[in-house]
Each structure stands twice: as C-alpha cells, then as structure tokens.
Amino acid sequence: MKFSNFLFPESESPDSDYEILNETLKEAELSEELGFEYLWLGEHHFDGTCSYADPITFAAAVVARTKRAKIGFAAVQTALHHPIRLAEQVALLDNLSGGRIILGTTRGTAFNFYEYRGYGVNPEEAQERLIEVEEILRKVWTSSDFRYEGKHWQLELPVLRPAVYQKPHPPIIRAVAGEKSLKEMARQARPFMMVLHPFDVTEHMINLYRNTMVESGYGLDVIQQCMTDSWIWRNIVVAETDSEAMAIGIPAFETMKTRSGATRVGLLSKQEKNSISTDLGGARHTLQHGLIAGSAATVCEKLEDLQKLGIGGIIIHFRLGPMSWEENENSLRLFADKVAPEFK
Numbered sequence: 001m002k003f004s005n006f007l008f009p010e011s012e013s014p015d016s017d018y019e020i021l022n023e024t025l026k027e028a029e030l031s032e033e034l035g036f037e038y039l040w041l042g043e044h045h046f047d048g049t050c051s052y053a054d055p056i057t058f059a060a061a062v063v064a065r066t067k068r069a070k071i072g073f074a075a076v077q078t079a080l081h082h083p084i085r086l087a088e089q090v091a092l093l094d095n096l097s098g099g100r101i102i103l104g105t106t107r108g109t110a111f112n113f114y115e116y117r118g119y120g121v122n123p124e125e126a127q128e129r130l131i132e133v134e135e136i137l138r139k140v141w142t143s144s145d146f147r148y149e150g151k152h153w154q155l156e157l158p159v160l161r162p163a164v165y166q167k168p169h170p171p172i173i174r175a176v177a178g179e180k181s182l183k184e185m186a187r188q189a190r191p192f193m194m195v196l197h198p199f200d201v202t203e204h205m206i207n208l209y210r211n212t213m214v215e216s217g218y219g220l221d222v223i224q225q226c227m228t229d230s231w232i233w234r235n236i237v238v239a240e241t242d243s244e245a246m247a248i249g250i251p252a253f254e255t256m257k258t259r260s261g262a263t264r265v266g267l268l269s270k271q272e273k274n275s276i277s278t279d280l281g282g283a284r285h286t287l288q289h290g291l292i293a294g295s296a297a298t299v300c301e302k303l304e305d306l307q308k309l310g311i312g313g314i315i316i317h318f319r320l321g322p323m324s325w326e327e328n329e330n331s332l333r334l335f336a337d338k339v340a341p342e343f344k
Contacts, residue, residue: 001306001343002313004038005031005332006074006233007062010256010321011051020051021058023325028062030329032069034336039066040074040104040315045115047263056089063097071097074193074233074315075104075175079126080119083136083153087160091141094165101166104193105134106175114267128152134172141169173229179208186212189222191229193315198289199305202232206309228312235317237293237327238334248327249293249320256321257285291320296338307343 007028011020028039039062041055052058055073062071071093076086094101107126109115116123132150140146140160148155164170175193176182185192186209194205206227213223237249265273284290292302306314318335319328 001303001311002038003036003335003340003343004040004072004231004313004315005036006040006042006315006317007031007319008040008042008317009051009319010259011048012259012322013048017048017051024052024058024319025061025065026325027319027328027332028069029065030332032066034332035340036069036336038070038072038102038313038315040072042074043077043080044109044112045080046118047112047114047260047267049260049263056086056093059093059101060096063093063100066100068100070100070102072102072173073104074231075106075173077108077115078105078133079108079121079123079129080115081133083133084140084155084157084160086133087137087140088162090137090170091160091162091164094170095162097165099165099170101170103137103170103172104175105130105172112264112267113269113272125152130174134174137172138169171229173231179205182209183212185209186226187216189213189216189218189226191226191231191312193230194232196233196235196284196290198284202306203309206311227310230311231313231315232306232311233315233317234306235291235320236299236331236335237291237318237320237323238296238299238331238339239293240295240334242294242298245293245295245298245331248323248331249291250287252320252323252327253287253291253293257290259321296334299335299339300342303339303343 007024009020009024011017031039041059042050043055044050045053055076059071090101090103107130113123129152132152136148136153141164144159146157173191173193174185176185177195182192182205210223235253237245239245239248292299318331
C-alpha cells in the first residue's frame with residue numbers, strides 16, 4: 001500500500017495566502033525528503049479552501065522543487081478547463097518533470113456553484129464536459145491532424161506541442177464518489193480515486209468495483225493492476241501520543257469543516273442554497289469517520305484495516321485547516337519514520 005501527501009492547504013484570509021503558499025512548497029520538498037513517492041494537488045476557487053486555487057500553475061513550482069516524487073492532480077475540475085489548453089499544460093509539466101505527472105479528473109464540485117459562475121460554465125454541463133475532455137486529451141496526445149466535433153467542443157489542430165513525455169500519455173485517473181461513477185470506471189478497466197467514505201462504505205465500494213470488473217469479463221491480473229493503481233483519501237494526524245494527536249487533530253478538523261461550510265453558504269446565491277443541501281453532516285464529515293488521529297501505533301492499526309481491502313494507495317491530507325507548520329511537520333515526520341515502514 002502506497003502513501004502520498006495531499007497538498008491541500010487552507011488559507012483563512014488573503015493576508016495569509018503568501019505564507020501558506022510558500023509553506024506548502026516547503027512541505028512538498030520535505031515530503032520527498034521523507035520518502036513520500038507521490039504528491040497530490042487539488043482545485044477549488046474563490047474561497048481559500050485550497051490556497052493555490054490553480055493546481056496546474058502550482059504544479060510547475062512543485063516540479064521545480066522536487067526530483068523524484070510523482071505529482072498528481074486529485075483532481076482537476078475538468079469542466080472549468082479548455083481541453084487543448086489543459087493538454088498543452090499537462091504535456092509541458094510532463095516534460096519538465098521527466099514523466100512524473102498523473103492527471104486526475106473530476107466533473108467538478110456538485111455544490112460550489114460560485115466556482116461555475118466565476119468561470120461562466122453551466123454546472124449542469126459538468127459531467128458531459130468531463131467525458132468530452134477526457135476523450136479529447138487521449139486523442140490529441142496520441143495523434144496528428146486532430147479534429148473533434150462534440151457537443152461542447154469543436155476543435156481542429158495539426159499537432160500538439162510539446163509532445164507528452166510519457167507514452168502513450170500521462171495516466172488519467174478519475175475521482176469518484178458514488179456507485180454509478182465507480183461502476184463506470186470498472187467497466188472501462190480504469191483505476192479510480194475515491195473520496196473519503198466511512199470504512200464500511202469504502203469496503204462495499206471496493207467490492208462493487210471488483211465484482212463489476214468480473215461481470216465485465218476482466219481477468220484477475222487486470223483487476224489487480226487496476227486496484228494497485230487506485231487510491232482512497234483520508235485525513236491523518238500523527239503525534240507522540242493519542243491524546244496529543246487528538247488535541248491537535250480534532251480542533252483542526254472541526255474548524256476546517258465549519259469554515260468550509262460557512263464559506264460555501266456565504267458565497268452561494270439564495271436560489272442556489274435552496275436547490276441543494278449545504279449540510280456538512282454526512283458521515284465523512286464527522287470525527288468518527290473523517291479523521292484518523294493518534295500515535296504511530298494507533299494510526300498503523302487503523303491503516304491495517306484499509307490495507308486488507310487491497311487498495312493500492314492512500315491520498316493523505318496531513319495539514320488540516322488551521323494546523324501550524326510545526327504541527328504539520330511533526331505529523332509528517334512521525335508518519336514517515338514510524339508508520340510507513342510498517343507497511344513496506
């Protein structure tokens with residue numbers, strides 16, 4: 001089971017943006033130094049939930065600060081991107097990094113309508129745009145005299161430059177939350193990134209994925225490879241003792257969820273608030289299911305259950321909300337020194 005760091009730093013106000021952005025670059029360097037082989041970047045706009053907002057631009061800085069770690073997107077809100085611009089940007093990053101890029105895609109948030117408004121995109125088109133963009137990316141990276149006629153994009157270009165470094169192209173992995181999306185990935189024999197769910201739901205989803213692949217006629221070797229390349233997301237805080245970890249992790253987790261909920265409600269229009277639930281009371285937003293906090297031994301025990309599910313890797317969000325750099329650094333070092341070696 002692989003472990004990775006999800007660089008998803010919150011910035012409470014514009015006054016803290018500069019500090020948080022530069023600490024996140026320092027965190028990327030430290031993560032690679034500690035042996036993390038994968039770094040992931042997310043995407044959210046206008047609310048400070050993800051301080052760097054634009055993962056493509058920020059990835060270039062991370063590429064320059066690292067040498068070995070693979071850099072993935074978990075995930076690009078695909079509906080907000082022009083497919084050719086995205087194809088060029090990812091191809092450039094792939095060359096600059098020497099083939100260390102993984103493109104994670106997603107339809108985009110289902111509730112932050114202000115992000116769609118800011119980009120002038122109809123949220124009802126998000127899923128259709130995701131499917132079209134994925135198709136365009138694969139074709140434009142592997143062909144010349146490219147032409148595409150779709151519902152949302154009509155494109156024509158001789159050849160994309162620079163060419164991608166990885167052949168045939170950088171891996172494309174889709175983020176999923178529900179059963180429908182997961183089964184679609186299984187039928188296509190594609191790996192997945194799964195949002196945080198309670199353990200029993202995670203177990204059910206993974207079994208559903210495997211069973212759907214079997215029903216679709218895939219052999220055990222293909223299923224195993226897809227599982228090896230798939231990821232699930234968890235929030236983790238490690239300290240010397242359980243009590244210390246909870247003293248740090250619980251307030252940080254609760255503040256993070258409270259702030260994100262309040263910010264979301266504050267930026268939605270009245271009509272948008274009425275059209276969708278803004279409640280953050282789902283199981284994955286509770287302490288019981290949403291946070292793993294404890295000593296190295298306690299965290300190992302929690303992760304052993306996930307390892308038994310056969311998942312390839314865990315995307316770990318270490319720096320939660322208002323956690324300080326010092327608290328985050330200590331958690332990272334303890335995980336690298338005392339947790340990760342137990343799963344080698």
